[in-house]
Amino acid sequence: MSAENPIVSIVMGSDSDIDTMKGASDALKKFGVNFEMIITSAHRTPKATEEFAKGAASRGIKVIIAGAGFAAHLAGVIASHTVLPIIGVPLDASSLNGLDSLLAIVQMPSGIPVATVTIGKAGAKNAAILAVEILALSDKNLTNKLLEYRKDMAEKINNKNKKLND
Ligand code: RP5
Secondary structure (H helix, E strand, O other): OOOOOOOEEEEEOOHHHHHHHHHHHHHHHHOOOOEEEEEOOOOOOHHHHHHHHHHHHHHOOOEEEEEEOOOOOHHHHHHHHOOOOEEEEEOOOOOOOOHHHHHHHHOOOOOOOOEEOOOOHHHHHHHHHHHHHHHHOOOHHHHHHHHHHHHHHHHHHHHHHHHHHO
16 A cells, blocks of 8 residues: 555545545555545635546546535535536535535536535544445455455454453
8 A cells, every 4th residue: 555656545635634544545455455635625715626526537546535524515515517427425524414515515416416424533444444335346355355344343243242241
């Protein structure tokens, strides 16, 4: 895994999102997928966000993960400028605990989809796993890693159950 030749972009609206979005970068590292992390804001740096979205595919990016809080337009705005798959992560950044961001990301109008995951760190992790599942459609090695990951998860639950009943 390296930041060279990234195939996934993890984009977020502010540096206050980094901690949560590390859930995505940590998961991509585990799967050995090259990624980049970018801070750009749909509202505060609209031009830079547009340029990023328009240029992503030609730089070799295959999936974009976009996390934002409050009136979270980042994922939707990026989706409006590219046909790459966009996964939106609603962030719990305001007094509405992420419900604002969830509705802003999930309620895209017909024709411009954003795949929306769980609010917060679990969502950031799931966004990365979903990105790996998309990439695995043309990468058998990633499919095998995903199957192994599921097996490990099941084993952990089985062990917890065993411990509870011992
Ligand atoms: C959103 O506003 C960002 O994604 C962040 O979650 C939130 C707060 O940003 P800061 O005010 O902390 O920069 O655009």
